Amino acid sequence: MHPVELFELVIAMCLAIIILHFAARRLFLPPAVALLAGGTALAFLPGLPAISLNPELVLVIFLPPLLMDGAWFTALGHFRRHLVGILSLAIGAVVFTTIVVAVVAHLLLPSLPWAACAALGAIVSPPDAVSARAVLQRVRLPRRVMTLLEGESLLNDATGLVLFRFAVAATVTGAFSASDALMSFGVLAVGGVVVGLAIGGLWVLLARRLGDDDLVIAISMLVCWSAYLAGEKLHVSGVIATVTAGLVTGWYQHVVLSARTRMRGTSFWSVMVFFFEAAVFILIGFSLRGVLDRVGGLEVVIEQMAWPVTVIVVAMTLARFAWVFASDLVIAAAHRLRLTRKPPLGPRASTVISWAGMRGVVTLAVALTLPEAMPGRDFMLVTAFAVILGTVLIQGMTLGFVIRLTGVGRVQEVGPKLTLSQAEAAIGQVQLQVVERLAYDEEGKLIHPQLLNTYQRRAAIRANYPGREEELAPNLKAHFDVVLAAIAAGRAELVRLHRAFEIDEETLHDLERDLDLEELSALSASS
Template identity: 65%
Template sequence: MDIVHMFELAIAMVLAIIVLHYLAHRVGLPPPVALIAGGAALAFVPGVPTVTIDPELVLVLFLPPLLMDSAWTIALGQLRRHKIGIASLAIGAVLFTTIVVAIVTHLLFPSWPWAACAALGAIVAPPDAVSARAVLERVKLPRRLRILLEGESLLNDATGLVLFRFAVAAGLAGGGFSAVDASGRFLLLAVGGALVGIVVGTVWVKLVRRLGDEYLMIAATSLLSWIAYLLAESAHVSGVIATVTTGLIASWHAHTVLPASTRMRGSSFWEVMVFLIEAAIFMLIGLSLRGVIERAGGFGAVIETMGVPSLVLLAVLILARFVWMFGSDLLIGACARLGVTSHTPLGARATSVLGWAGIRGVVTLALALSVPEGFPGRDFILVMAFVVILGTVLLQATTLERVIRWAKLAEAPVDKARVTMSQAEAAMARVQLVTVERCAYDGDGNLIHPKLLDRYRRKASMIGDYAERPEHYSPIFHAHFDVILEAIATAREELIRLHRSGEIDDETLYELERDLDLEELSAISAKA
């Protein structure tokens, strides 16, 4: 397939993404389900070439920006607070699932070496960051569960990648698989990746503000994830950990090193890019199904020789996550009763939701496709990877929202020392008023900005009153900003009329439209 046809296929895929996302929202399906199904259907259309995915390219192209996006938006304070729970999921659950799947695989295929069984376990063990994000955007979870799932998806890929590479190396060398050696290797790669991430993040903080131009800042920040990942991989340490560490550092300092306009424009650009990347991943999963089935001998051969073992391992995979979740929660409860820890258990309903959220995706696919030719059980590993992805997406992603509603999870009480949003706004308004009062008078003590001073006094008074009685003022504020939004809409209509009638030129249109857009966004944010 030449480069022009590849470009045409890419355009067709983007158009399909738009249509499938629209249909998914219309019928209430999770977008990953519609995208995988659409990609699979497109793959079998006559004339469409077989899509062959380079697994290394998939990991390098798609994984770093998605990890960076998750690290950029995650609540760092909550991440530190729940570090033990996140480590239990990102490391403990992946290790446990790998071991369980490896044991069951060896029972199903006694002729397989243990290294091949461990490789399959490492491929299917880590839940996918992309799949989790795509589902969590549609549901409301208590803060603790959301941070556990987001933290798990940030770090579990590193565990799975290390275990997989160690198992493949052992399998090709004809040796056995050692969990102890893999754990030591993981620690080394994780520490090395964190060091690379610290260096890259620190350099970005020092240099980005010196660029001056906001477009250069956005471009430099957009490349940050790939720079961290590629540097770490070239140093033979964890690119995943390096990217996450860089993202956490950049996110922490972005509020001080990036101007407001850069943050706004950069966020819009980044959100669209991440949307297309996530959607493209699920489309590629569906498109690559045809090649996998052809290599395995067709649908008939797959169902006859691999159907039952694949379903057994899928059930074992889901069950292993539940066993780890409930076992960990019971252990936390026992330690809390003995006074060993201050952590409280999640409870059966929350643990069930956490167990059901183990959806697999791009990492599982990329690792399966990267299994070398001649590796024991390679055909079954490829088929099993698709069974796991399709099974967890179709079964768990489509029902997770109902499971959450069934669980009736309540948000944990907020720490009493926590400052509410309205209280923070009141504190900001008081500081603003002090600044305006200082600058409102000239050197001789004459008031030179009376209207500005009056405006900020009224603002501080209103916000202070709202912070004390939000339930009383909330309807008034909503009505207030509804009027503002309606006034903006009429002003926009008049602006368009003036332009269409030739009374103002294009430059005036764009300048005044930008002002209205900023005013509208401010009103929408304040109303929310």
């Protein structure tokens, strides 16, 4: 394909993304479903060239920014509090599902080596961060359930990739060591955390010293790829490195970024992530054509592979249910024995977590990296695509219904110590104290009465200002200096409340956005 034609195809894909998103809104469909179906339909348009995906390039381009976006907005306090549950899903559920799928695949296809069956299990076992985000953004769940699902989607790809690499190596060499695999996973995980901490720490230092919005936004954009590529180059987990860097930068961005940088950067990043996330589903749909051409067409898939693929998809889904419900029974027993304070999720929340296991770009990209000589490669490709289609189309479209049916969205959890209005009152009190202290000069004279009666004085000040700029400019600057000092005090109090776990992540972002807008308004008026 000529480079200009490739660029034209990219532009056409962007237009298709906008159209399909609009159609999804009008039809009340999850955008992921519309994009996946639209990409599949576009792949078979007459005259459209076949799209060949480089799986390693797909992972490098799309996975780091989408992991970074999820980690940036992760509530670190909730993440730490539910880390055991997150690891149970991200490691335990993935390993268990891999084993179940491997056993079922070997029973269905006895000629397929055990190592190849394990590779298939590793391909389809980890739920995808992109698919989970695309669906979870449209539903409202209790904080604990949402934290478990979001945390799982950030970490489980690392487990699946490690299992896949060992299974492929075992297939090729015929040798496998569980102890070596466990040790290797530990090195990959710890190494990934170290690399992520280093990249995140470097970002904090640069963000504090650069002093230029464009440069800070640019380095923020590069953090995800820097962490991922550095991790892979050092032969540790790029996924864990990216997630760790995202958690670090997300935690410190409240104190190192200016209001203008944060507002501009958030706007830029949200649009970029929107296109990246949507492009993933379009490309998955495009790839169906190549998969069908490779195996001999849709007729071959239906006649020879439909039954075993269906059984494997069902087994994979039931394995997740079994793990989640069994884990919750263990938590319930430990809670009754007072070994843990954490209560069990209960059958309703467990059902929602079990059903929210959508697969996506990682499953497809990993399947496409299978060696040509891999036994059962064509069957694995078809199974991977069927798993993506089945989970995104069926589970993605029905997750909202399952949530309403179980009533999980209505469950009341113990919230933070302060509500949004109480946090606003606390910030307002701190700001008022600063204004009262700075509104008077050294002799006790009130020099900023407009700050004590803002709305009544604002019109008079603006009407009196034209023609007297030189005379009033010093007073105006002093006025907004007090405003900015009050905003800074409010921001410090907001961060303190968050660090003390008295407000949650949503309240932090809501109030921080208000303070950012107030600061930008003051800076604009004073310039």
